[in-house]
Amino acid sequence: MNTPYQDAQSVGQAAVRTTILDHAIDLLVTEGPAALTMRRIATGIGASTKVLYTMFGGKEGLADALYREGFARLRRAQQQVQGAGNPLAHLNDLATAYRAHALAEPAYYRVMFEQAIPGYRPSPDALSAAETAFDASVTAVQACIDSRVFRPGDAYEISKLLWAAAHGAVSLEIAGHFPPETAAHRYDTLMTALGQSFLAEQGQSSDKD
Template identity: 55%
Template sequence: MTSTAYERAQRIGQNAVRTAILDQAITLLTREGHAALTVRRIATEAGCSTKVIYTLFGGKDGLAEALWREGFARFRRALEDVRPGPGPTAHLLALTAAYRAYALAEPYYYRIMFEKVIPEFSPSADDGREARKAFHLLKSACEAAVAAGELAGDPREIADQLWMAMHGAVSLELSGFFERDHADALFPALCAAILRSFTAPPGAAG
């Protein structure tokens, strides 16, 4: 007899149950759109009672918030997993590659994070603070590159320009405007061009 996603997760623990329900919600959103995101429908797909969802998330609004936060948590982990490169700028470029890789691996989470995929959901100020933790990693890498004399300028400005460029490029790719092979070449070239515009003059370190 085939077990449900809920039953399989239940054998592991509550965190696994929570993740399984979020994954089922993502599957529904991807397949049918936000109108399908009801507590009853998600419970049916996950193979659990509606009470489980109300207990874990408080209802549909709490589930939407959990999806948003989960997207940013996964995004942050993807950036944290990037190993330091041979220098600060190399590490920064590796972070930009991880940004795109995450968006392509988790396209619907990415859309929940940055688009109004669930129209009735608006992140709270606390949600926003949690989300910005991921971008602190990008800003910190920019600060390291400036401190090492590899880049010059305001680290926040460098990080913001990179973020804007990456988001635009990734959004176009996810929308089908660029084929994967073409984007494989364009994306790193775009990020490298932005960083070159902030290249520090010789002897600028310290």
């Protein structure tokens, strides 16, 4: 019977990388950061530590890869949101997708935003890569401005404010402060209220029509 590493090898280097990262994030969730060693990860997938050191350079490189992977997955989730005829509906759909992705990938979310790996600080390159995860949001905000749904403004800054609100609500939900029966409604109410503050006409609806 093949090891997970052998199965991944038969597919290619990208599959090997994903297998390593998936096992690493699983160890982080189930056993905590102390279990996140190159030897434990290598043993778990049936590979040598040399494979991990060659690919990531060491634990710091592995942590950086987990951070980058989290944002890469978020970027893909945002890119999969289909554009809507109504630019504000599209923006709201992106916000919904952000919450859904965070709840589906809570371990990566913690690596990205909650310093789940003690001592790890993202490199400038990693932070720059993370920034691209929100390109879809900036584009959607700009579409709202261009169509005069939003009053004129800086699409990048507005997107950052929307992210701050989304992140706060999602973090409270993941931490258990917002119970499941109220979390979705609170999230939608918060995002709708913030979106309304940028409307060109304050009476305009921000529902997902």
